[in-house]
Amino acid sequence: MNYVAQLVEVPPMRVYEVATFYTMFNREPVGKNFVQVCTTTPCMLRGAYEILDTVKEHLGGIHVGDTTKDGKFTLVEVECLGACSNAPMLAVNDDFYEDLTPETTKKVLDGFAKGSIPKPGPQSGRQTSENSAGLTALTSKPYGPGEHCSPEFR
Numbered sequence: 548m549n550y551v552a553q554l555v556e557v558p559p560m561r562v563y564e565v566a567t568f569y570t571m572f573n574r575e576p577v578g579k580n581f582v583q584v585c586t587t588t589p590c591m592l593r594g595a596y597e598i599l600d601t602v603k604e605h606l607g608g609i610h611v612g613d614t615t616k617d618g619k620f621t622l623v624e625v626e627c628l629g630a631c632s633n634a635p636m637l638a639v640n641d642d643f644y645e646d647l648t649p650e651t652t653k654k655v656l657d658g659f660a661k662g663s664i665p666k667p668g669p670q671s672g673r674q675t676s677e678n679s680a681g682l683t684a685l686t687s688k689p690y691g692p693g694e695h696c697s698p699e700f701r
Contacts (some may be wrong), residue, residue: 548574570625577612578621581608581636586624589631594647600626601649605656611680619660631650632676633669651696 548566552559566572570583582600586595603609606620614621630636633645637652644655644667651670658665669675693700 561569570623576614578618580620580622580639581626582622582656583628584622584639585628585630585634585636587627587631590634590636591633595635597649598637598647598652601652602637602656605653620656630676640666645669645676646673 548562548565549559551694552562553619555562573581573683582602584595584599586599590598599611606615606622609615609622611622611624628636628638628643630643630645633643635647635653636645637647638644639655639659640669642664644651644665646669647655648670650665655665655670
């Protein structure tokens, strides 16, 4: 990082400020599977700490910031990953795993442990981020142009 500071002609502290603020920059080597558990308010309200505890336990009792002995997993706690409507969620490398329960979290981790990449996205069976209770809006045919205009404008 000192080299980068010298290259862009800024004080080294400026580079360290950026590197420690953004979760995409890691100052230490990370495992093959970089597990980021979101604990921001929406995820927290939907069970993020239960998911975090599940990950720690399932990966052999590691703590946040640790890498497993085999180098396969590094665990970090992060602020918002941007999938609040599908909370709780975590990211492994570049993929998001949403609508997690302790059971689905273990399945995701087991997939990576076996060397495969589990299907990303909601793990609850819903598609994208639609309401988990089903559609509640836009359920009828939209009206067409002019249907609600005064007669003189039709």
